Every structure is written in structure tokens, then in C-alpha cells.
Amino acid sequence: MERQQDYVFWKAVHHYIFEKGCRVIEQSRNEVWLEEEDTHPKRIIRFVRVDIDFSIWLRRDITESVKQFERIRRHFRFRRLIGENIYISEYPPVDEWEDIKKPFFESKRKRTTVTSKIIDRANQSALSLPSVPLQGQIQDLDLNLTIEHLKQQINHVTREREQKEKSLFFYGKPLTTLGLLAVLSYMFYQLEQAGGSTSVLTLIEYGAKYNPLIMEGEWWRLITAMFLHIGFLHLFMNSLALFYLGGAVERMYGTTRFLFIYFVAGLFGSIASFAFNEQVAAGASGAIFGCFGALLYFGTVYKKLFFRTMGKSLLTILAINLVFGFSIPMVDNGAHIGGLVGGFLAAMVVQLPKHRKVPKQLLSLVVTIFLMGGLYLFGLNNEQKTRSPLLELQIGQEYLQQDNLEAAYPFLQRAVEEGADMPEAYFLLAYAEAMFENYEFAKELLIKTIEERPSFHEAHYNLSLVYIELEQIEEARSSLKRAIELHPDEAYLDLYERVKEEN
Structure with missing residues (x-):
């Protein structure tokens, strides 16, 4: 009769995956962890196929499982987690075990709540499964073949989902990202040779964003500023961010889309800096924040996958960077926010690979051009940001040193x-x-x-x-x-x- 309970175990797992849309988190020979993706708070179900003799083993296993549920909650950063142990057993324990039906909590804050139940031969109907063989029918079924078929279906759909999700993150190769890093390093070397990357005069000479000259028609500085950096630390931090964020965006969107996102975001950030910041500015920060924006757009398309993988970490890092930008006067937060918005809009324009939504793309393109043009016109008419007394003093001092x-x-x-x-x-x-x-x-x-x-x-x-x-x-x-x-x-x-x- 044990094979009947094996069948119930795999039939239950199959039902939760195919009928309720659960996702397999972990699977072994006698244990499967499933996630119900559309539940709030998050719900995780653990199926265990085991024949239980005494309740002491059951209590020990539940206690250990509560710790595992809590680790899952912390790993995925769920605010709350409802866990359920479902034990498929021939018979219930021979001694007293009814107290295990009460909820177990990981801590006083009760962020992880775990309930448990036993499904034995006498109460199989508690799972509400279709086509579960009754005891009188068991001899008429080739359970071994049926169980293997269920396993194959489960494994197939699990592998298929994993491959589909993996393909979303590895569409392209980050070769252009490495090329951009090489260009940034080369331009930094040129600045250092010409007079120093912290010299305002050298930065202006090589194309940094300088509002008075942009007002006179040197609009190309909005582009060239993206390739210059002020000091080695600035270059190092931006290069590190570009390596990880740019590489992720290029892998997900492909090279052509990534280049469009990078340059639109960088230009958007430079225009925002021109509109709101009077200081000489340079750096790839706007384009890098555009990579944040592109990843956020991915999150709007694949919300569940986004929050299950990078979502909460990405939002945390982004929030820290924005707070840091608002806290430090020297940081050009206008360029950062402009790049973030530009990257999000650019991602909407190009869409993800194999996604084609022409009306939405055209609308996004019009909005992007309109916002960029509006920011540029605002910068041209914002006389308060034309010159900075402190910047004038710094330039004058450098000329005196020369x-x-x-x-x-x-x-x-x-x-x-x-x-x-x-x-x-x-x-x-x-x-x-x-x-x-x-x-x-x-x-x-x-x-x-x-x-x-x-x-x-x-x-x-x-x-x-x-x-x-x-x-x-x-x-x-x-x-x-x-x-x-x-x-x-x-x-x-x-x-x-x-x-x-x-x-």
C-alpha cells in the first residue's frame, strides 16, 4: 500500500504545479518545496513523503522546517511568510500528535508562520485531488508507471521554466560594456596627461559639461561629458558600477538595445545636469543610472521574477545612491535622476528582446524626445544656472597657477x-x-x-x-x-x- 501514498504525494505536487501555478523551489526524492506566486503574504508549501512512527520525529522535523522557512523569507526578503508542511504518510504517529496542528512561529514578531498537517490513507480527501485511487481500485492501476509519468511532467515543466527564466538574463554578451570601460580608462589617461582629471580647465578643454559654453552653442558637451571622470575614485566607482549594471543590461537587452539605453540615459542625465546644476560636470553616472532604469523596466514586465531575483537588492542599492546624492552637495543628483528616468524611457522604446509593442514604443519615443527637449529649453532659460561664483573663482585660480x-x-x-x-x-x-x-x-x-x-x-x-x-x-x-x-x-x-x- 505504500505505493498508493507515493502516488498521492506526486499527484498532490503535480496538482499544485499544473492547476494552482506553483513554482518548484527545491526538489528531492521525498521532499518538494513549492511557492504560490500570487499570494500576499507569500505562501510556501513543503510536501514530504514519509511514514511516521512516532510524534517526536515529527515535532523535531517541524521545528527544523520553521528555521528553513525563515531562511527562505530572509533570502527573498519577504515581509511575511506563511509556510505549510504537508506530510504524506501511510498512518499517523502511534502516539499523541494533535498538538502539531497549531501554528509555529519563528520569532515574537511572527513574520514566519508555519502550519502542518498529515495526509494518511484515511484522510486523502483533505487534499481535494482529482482521480486519487481508492483502496479498492489500487490493484487495477499501474502505479509505478503513473508515478513516473507524473515525475516526468513535473521535471519537464520545472526545467522548461528555469530555461525560459535563464534566457531572459542571458540574451546577449557584455562585450560592448567592456569596450566602454576601455574608452573611459583611455579618456582618463588623456586627462591625466593633459593637466590632471581634477583640473577644471583640463576638463573644460576636453569636453566636460560647462553651462556658459553650452549656452554659446557647444551642445556636444552633453555627450562628451559622459566619457570623462574627475579623479581616480570617480572613475573606479563608475567603472565598477558599469561593469555589473551595464553588463547585466547588455546581457538582458542585447548590444544594440543596450547602446541605445546607455546613450539616451547619459544624454538625459547631462541635459538634467545642464538644467539644474551650474558646476562643471563629467562622468558616466547618468548612463549608469540609466542601467538602473532599464532594470526597473524589466521589473515592470516580469514583476514576479524581478522580485524573486534582483528586485529588492536593486531597489535598496538605488535608494542608497539617491539618498547619498541628496546628502552630498558635490554629487550631481540631477544627472543621476535624469539618467534613471532616461534609462527607463529608453528601455520602453526598445523593449526587451522578442517583445514588440509598436504603439507603446512610439509613444515612449515621443515622450522621451519631448522631455529631453523641454529640459534643454529650461536649461537655456534658467539664468541662475548659467554661472557659479565658486566655479568662476576656481577657474580664475587655475589660470593664476598657470x-x-x-x-x-x-x-x-x-x-x-x-x-x-x-x-x-x-x-x-x-x-x-x-x-x-x-x-x-x-x-x-x-x-x-x-x-x-x-x-x-x-x-x-x-x-x-x-x-x-x-x-x-x-x-x-x-x-x-x-x-x-x-x-x-x-x-x-x-x-x-x-x-x-x-x-
Whole structure:
């Protein structure tokens, strides 16, 4: 009679897979774990074919199974999990076992709840299975053949589903992703050779996003900025993200679709940066966030598969990146969000392989073009984002470091005029004015610098030099004396000795 219960076991598993749409999580000779995909909270069913003698084994097995159900809940990050043990046995335990029918909980928070029941020869109808042979019919059935047929059907549909799901993640090969990584590395090398990847002037020269020049017609910077990076850490982090995210998107969408997503997202991110951020910007971050967007679109098409595989981890990483972007002023979150939206829309335009929805694709293309055009026009008319006093100051300082006073002067002047209310701005402009022999104006600027920061010893020293040029020797001595008190530099002491001897 044991074969009858074997038949009940495999018939039950077959019924739950083919009639209720359950998915096989794990399968062995006498144990099958199934997931009901459309239930909230999530429901997992464990079928066990075992002949139970004593309830002590049953209690021990239930206790262990509760831990396994909890591990499944944590692995798939289900908020709650309802688990059920269904034991197919010839007879119930010979001793008392009714207490096992009560629910078991993994913790006080009761996020994992497990119930158990025994299906023996006397209560097979509890499973509500069609065509379960009665005891009087058992001799008329070739159960061995029937059981093998059920197993084959179960194995076939399980393999078929696994292969179909696997094919969604491995449509293409990430060769273009590797090519993009090589291009990014090569451009970083060029920047370092030309003057440094952290030099604003070098970045602008090589095509970084710089709003004033874009306003003058250099729109191509919105594209070239995608291939430049500011510092090795910036390159390393983006390359790492591109390797994993870009590789995943290229495998899922194929090379042609991936390139479209990458460039549309990168361009969308650059335009968003142009519209909302006045700083010089560069990097593949917008395109990389576009890969996030493409994966999110995959999640809207295959929602169950998405959350069973990468979904919750992807959303967590995305949320961390966005929070980080809003928390750190230097991060261009406009480019990140723009790239995310652009990548999602681009994925809607190209669709997944073997998905063809022309009306939806055309509508998505129109929306994408409309949003990109609207952002670009907003950027052209957003005068507040045209220039940044701090950026003007940084560019002016770099020109001074190159001894290009003529080029530095207008940037330093605009930095002060446009509100860079900081001692460094006044100090550098004062230096430029002194070099142009505008000593009175230089004096005023240095005095303002010292008012803003009394401990700025370089400003005291430069002010003494200006006083000497203006032949105000007593004031020069006083400024030098203060500079020496703050910082007894040898140059300050030498000049003080020379000035002290003058009348």
C-alpha cells in the first residue's frame, strides 16, 4: 500500500504545479518545496513523503522546517511568510500528535508562520485531488508507471521554466560594456596627461559639461561629458558600477538595445545636469543610472521574477545612491535622476528582446524626445544656472597657477561681483589688481579679506606689499608685524627687517 501514498504525494505536487501555478523551489526524492506566486503574504508549501512512527520525529522535523522557512523569507526578503508542511504518510504517529496542528512561529514578531498537517490513507480527501485511487481500485492501476509519468511532467515543466527564466538574463554578451570601460580608462589617461582629471580647465578643454559654453552653442558637451571622470575614485566607482549594471543590461537587452539605453540615459542625465546644476560636470553616472532604469523596466514586465531575483537588492542599492546624492552637495543628483528616468524611457522604446509593442514604443519615443527637449529649453532659460561664483573663482585660480593673469582676471572679477562672499575671492582678485598696478583697489580688497578672516596671514603680507607700493611704510610695518605674529615665515621676517630700516 505504500505505493498508493507515493502516488498521492506526486499527484498532490503535480496538482499544485499544473492547476494552482506553483513554482518548484527545491526538489528531492521525498521532499518538494513549492511557492504560490500570487499570494500576499507569500505562501510556501513543503510536501514530504514519509511514514511516521512516532510524534517526536515529527515535532523535531517541524521545528527544523520553521528555521528553513525563515531562511527562505530572509533570502527573498519577504515581509511575511506563511509556510505549510504537508506530510504524506501511510498512518499517523502511534502516539499523541494533535498538538502539531497549531501554528509555529519563528520569532515574537511572527513574520514566519508555519502550519502542518498529515495526509494518511484515511484522510486523502483533505487534499481535494482529482482521480486519487481508492483502496479498492489500487490493484487495477499501474502505479509505478503513473508515478513516473507524473515525475516526468513535473521535471519537464520545472526545467522548461528555469530555461525560459535563464534566457531572459542571458540574451546577449557584455562585450560592448567592456569596450566602454576601455574608452573611459583611455579618456582618463588623456586627462591625466593633459593637466590632471581634477583640473577644471583640463576638463573644460576636453569636453566636460560647462553651462556658459553650452549656452554659446557647444551642445556636444552633453555627450562628451559622459566619457570623462574627475579623479581616480570617480572613475573606479563608475567603472565598477558599469561593469555589473551595464553588463547585466547588455546581457538582458542585447548590444544594440543596450547602446541605445546607455546613450539616451547619459544624454538625459547631462541635459538634467545642464538644467539644474551650474558646476562643471563629467562622468558616466547618468548612463549608469540609466542601467538602473532599464532594470526597473524589466521589473515592470516580469514583476514576479524581478522580485524573486534582483528586485529588492536593486531597489535598496538605488535608494542608497539617491539618498547619498541628496546628502552630498558635490554629487550631481540631477544627472543621476535624469539618467534613471532616461534609462527607463529608453528601455520602453526598445523593449526587451522578442517583445514588440509598436504603439507603446512610439509613444515612449515621443515622450522621451519631448522631455529631453523641454529640459534643454529650461536649461537655456534658467539664468541662475548659467554661472557659479565658486566655479568662476576656481577657474580664475587655475589660470593664476598657470601664470595667465589676463585669462584669470575676468573670472576673478565675476566671482566677486556675482557674490562669492569669501576671503579667497577677495584675496585672489586683490593679487590680480596688484599685478595690474591697481594698488588702491587691491588695498581695499585685502582689507576686506582680513575683515572676513583676521587670521589670513598671506593677506596681511600682501597688504604690506601694497602699502610699500603706495609708500605707506608705517602701515606696511604694521601689516608685516601682524603677518609674522600669525605665521613667522622667513620671507616675512626678511621683508620686515628691510622695511624697519626705512623712514
